[in-house]
Amino acid sequence: MTDHDRLTELATRRGFYFPAAGAYGGVAGFYTYGPQGAALKRNVESAWRDRFLTREDHMEVAGPTVMPEPVFEASGHLDGFDDMILECPGCGASHRADHLVEDNTDIEDAEALGTERVAELIAEHDLECPSCGAVLAGESVTAFNLMFGTNIGPGSSAPGYLRPETAQAIFVEFPRLAEYARNQLPFGVGQIGTAYRNEISPRRGLIRVREFTQAELEHFVHPEGAPPDLSGVAETSLSLYPIDSQQARSAEHVETTVGEALEAGVIGSPWIAYYLGIAKEWYEHVGVDMDRFRFRQHLPGERAHYATDCWDAEAELGGNWIEISGFSTRGTYDLSRHADHSGESMTVFEPYEKPQTTERPAVDPDMSYLGPEFGDRAPEVVAALKERAAEEPEAFDGEEIEVTIDGETHAIPMAITGFEIREETISGEHVTPEVIEPSFGVDRVFATVFEHAFRRDSVEGEERTYLSLPPELAPTFVGVFPLMDKDGMGERAKEIADALRERGFAVEYDDSGSIGRRYRRQDEIGTPLCLTVDYESVEGDGSVTLRDRDSAAQSRVPAGEDLDRLLEALADLRAGRQTVAAIKEELGLETVAGDEDPIDAGAE
RNA sequence: GCGUCGGUGGUCUAGUGGUAGGACAUGAGCUUCCCAAGCUCAUAGCCCGGGUUCAAUUCCCGGCCGACGCACCA
Numbered sequence: 001m002t003d004h005d006r007l008t009e010l011a012t013r014r015g016f017y018f019p020a021a022g023a024y025g026g027v028a029g030f031y032t033y034g035p036q037g038a039a040l041k042r043n044v045e046s047a048w049r050d051r052f053l054t055r056e057d058h059m060e061v062a063g064p065t066v067m068p069e070p071v072f073e074a075s076g077h078l079d080g081f082d083d084m085i086l087e088c089p090g091c092g093a094s095h096r097a098d099h100l101v102e103d104n105t106d107i108e109d110a111e112a113l114g115t116e117r118v119a120e121l122i123a124e125h126d127l128e129c130p131s132c133g134a135v136l137a138g139e140s141v142t143a144f145n146l147m148f149g150t151n152i153g154p155g156s157s158a159p160g161y162l163r164p165e166t167a168q169a170i171f172v173e174f175p176r177l178a179e180y181a182r183n184q185l186p187f188g189v190g191q192i193g194t195a196y197r198n199e200i201s202p203r204r205g206l207i208r209v210r211e212f213t214q215a216e217l218e219h220f221v222h223p224e225g226a227p228p229d230l231s232g233v234a235e236t237s238l239s240l241y242p243i244d245s246q247q248a249r250s251a252e253h254v255e256t257t258v259g260e261a262l263e264a265g266v267i268g269s270p271w272i273a274y275y276l277g278i279a280k281e282w283y284e285h286v287g288v289d290m291d292r293f294r295f296r297q298h299l300p301g302e303r304a305h306y307a308t309d310c311w312d313a314e315a316e317l318g319g320n321w322i323e324i325s326g327f328s329t330r331g332t333y334d335l336s337r338h339a340d341h342s343g344e345s346m347t348v349f350e351p352y353e354k355p356q357t358t359e360r361p362a363v364d365p366d367m368s369y370l371g372p373e374f375g376d377r378a379p380e381v382v383a384a385l386k387e388r389a390a391e392e393p394e395a396f397d398g399e400e401i402e403v404t405i406d407g408e409t410h411a412i413p414m415a416i417t418g419f420e421i422r423e424e425t426i427s428g429e430h431v432t433p434e435v436i437e438p439s440f441g442v443d444r445v446f447a448t449v450f451e452h453a454f455r456r457d458s459v460e461g462e463e464r465t466y467l468s469l470p471p472e473l474a475p476t477f478v479g480v481f482p483l484m485d486k487d488g489m490g491e492r493a494k495e496i497a498d499a500l501r502e503r504g505f506a507v508e509y510d511d512s513g514s515i516g517r518r519y520r521r522q523d524e525i526g527t528p529l530c531l532t533v534d535y536e537s538v539e540g541d542g543s544v545t546l547r548d549r550d551s552a553a554q555s556r557v558p559a560g561e562d563l564d565r566l567l568e569a570l571a572d573l574r575a576g577r578q579t580v581a582a583i584k585e586e587l588g589l590e591t592v593a594g595d596e597d598p599i600d601a602g603a604e
Numbered sequence: 605g606c607g608u609c610g611g612u613g614g615u616c617u618a619g620u621g622g623u624a625g626g627a628c629a630u631g632a633g634c635u636u637c638c639c640a641a642g643c644u645c646a647u648a649g650c651c652c653g654g655g656u657u658c659a660a661u662u663c664c665c666g667g668c669c670g671a672c673g674c675a676c677c678a
Contacts, residue, residue: 001616005671013615013629025652025668077678085605085676146678164678200605200676208677323677462640484637512631516639523639532638545638552639 004318006465007454008205014525016040016450017206029202029210031443036525039475039506041213041446044286045192047472048215048440051282058188058217061177063169065194068152069159074341075168075334077147077161084118084141097141100127116141146197148210162196166214167437169193171334174346178220183348185433186221192442206447207322213442219271220433222350223332227270233277234259241296241314242266253294268309271436272327279313279325279438285576286445287470289452292316295327315448324444330435339432351428358426361393362386364418380405385417393421449473453526457599459552462516467526468550472576477506479522479530485511493533496544496559503567505574523549528580529570531559548580552599557587 012018015034019026072078084097123137152158181187192215240254258277267273298310310328314321335346370378384403396419400411453467480497482489497509510518530547542560572578
């Protein structure tokens with residue numbers, strides 16, 4: 001049994017995640033998060049919200065998952081999200097029909113031609129199957145759109161789609177969000193929510209699914225605005241896999257820092273550099289193994305239709321590098337598209353530091369003269385006057401001015417032209433913001449945290465598996481046990497469990513079986529600490545034992561009248577303000593004699 | 605979507621043309637008490653549909669699900 005199998009088995013058995021609708025045979029690409037998994041996922045989301053929204057002073061919204069078709073016409077997903085599939089009659093292999101045409105002819109962007117035309121081109125050029133050589137002429141080309149479609153309301157009059165990314169829900173609402181931000185750039189809007197893609201072939205557990213959770217931040221910045229303050233992340237180390245290394249087929253990563261990478265031009269955008277920096281620190285904080293983590297730059301042909309520079313965070317999962325988040329500069333693509341399609345303004349008015357005043361010749365003709373005089377040709381006269389005013393203002397010095405319409409010259413009395421040199425003041429301009437987008441696949445981050453936390457070792461001769469999850473993320477924070485359920489130990493343990501729950505801790509009370517079995521149960525779900533009530537707790541000084549998951553070491557901690565001190569220390573631990581070691585020191589704890597090192601040497 | 609292999613209690617598995625056995629886990633009881641101990645009892649299973657057959661979990665076909673490879677991944 002491989003570690004990967006063990007992990008899947010643990011996920012199922014301990015309620016982290018499992019295939020959905022198993023009673024009906026299951027359905028590929030959908031998973032249910034069990035009790036532990038739902039809590040772990042929620043904690044991952046909270047940690048993301050804390051770091052990328054709260055601490056960055058960005059706002060959070062929650063948009064609908066279904067939106068009407070025009071939204072996705074504008075976003076490009078209706079056309080760009082289509083794949084042209086052609087199946088070989090000989091060997092059954094599926095090919096991208098548009099790629100076949102592009103590879104064998106001079107035609108570029110065959111996708112834009114439509115399925116019927118592409119099928120014709122395949123026949124005209126006598127294209128063959130790249131796999132088996134069978135003739136493909138006459139085979140039909142079908143479009144496969146990765147969006148789930150539906151109808152809004154009865155009938156099919158209002159087609160809608162489940163969003164293939166959460167981002168559009170933010171772009172569509174830009175006018176109101178900009179108003180809310182009091183039209184001040186930069187500002188950021190984030191969202192955690194589900195998105196849907198009807199993947200052809202869901203694979204590898206949570207890695208490629210048809211319904212997934214994204215945590216996305218759309219940071220709207222002025223195209224010529226100030227770069228971000230990098231002082232907090234300039235020294236942050238990064239493991240980069242840039243285009244050059246990839247094209248050289250080198251597996252070597254570039255070990256550098258945010259500041260150096262930006263200076264050397266490896267990372268183009270200071271905004272991207274900034275977010276790579278805080279993302280790296282965040283991933284490390286939530287327990288991602290930095291030896292199995294890197295940032296990979298997108299190759300030129302790989303970039304999305306909107307992106308100009310793009311980096312992925314990748315984690316090694318099951319021996320493969322898997323994209324777990326993307327950092328792109330989406331430019332003004334989305335807002336411009338939505339402005340064009342909706343007719344709404346997707347700009348922010350940016351005042352100049354000083355209003356710019358210019359003088360400009362202008363005319364304001366008296367239409368009550370031009371109308372009767374020129375009839376339906378009056379507008380042409382106006383246009384001619386405007387043109388002359390702009391090009392030859394000095395021509396307006398006399399009593400009359402001549403304009404030429406269709407080769408006929410007309411003299412217009414100066415008095416009715418309304419000519420004057422006007423002073424115009426421009427106090428700013430309407431700017432379409434550029435978008436910096438850090439986009440996280442929550443399920444993939446979950447899978448990474450889960451897999452990278454997986455450990456096996458041996459305690460006092462017995463093998464164990466455990467999850468070394470950070471206390472902040474652990475779905476169950478503390479286990480509380482009576483050594484035995486008698487002599488008042490059970491009652492005291494329940495009191496302590498209740499006191500912990502009142503403080504908002506996720507507590508598991510367990511009085512079944514042997515104490516060792518209960519520790520192992522908590523180890524498997526990654527519970528960082530266990531408190532055990534023993535005879536000393538009910539007959540002695542009231543202290544309980546505190547057992548640390550990773551080291552399996554125990555200490556005695558005061559838990560009688562002075563329970564509050566313990567509760568405070570645990571709160572610090574959960575909030576990430578303290579480590580287990582620091583807490584022990586703070587409480588003046590010593591490891592219980594005889595149990596200094598229960599982990600067997602050389603165990604794995 | 606194609607190909608190969610697979611699908612037996614919650615989990616891991618043995619086995620069979622006459623409807624199944626183990627281990628672990630789970631629950632109850634006894635016992636023990638700080639690291640998956642022992643004993644007793646209990647709960648619980650042949651992925652779905654069709655075919656062949658007196659009889660199918662087993663053989664055949666199709667589907668669903670999974671692993672791997674190919675294709676795909678805006």
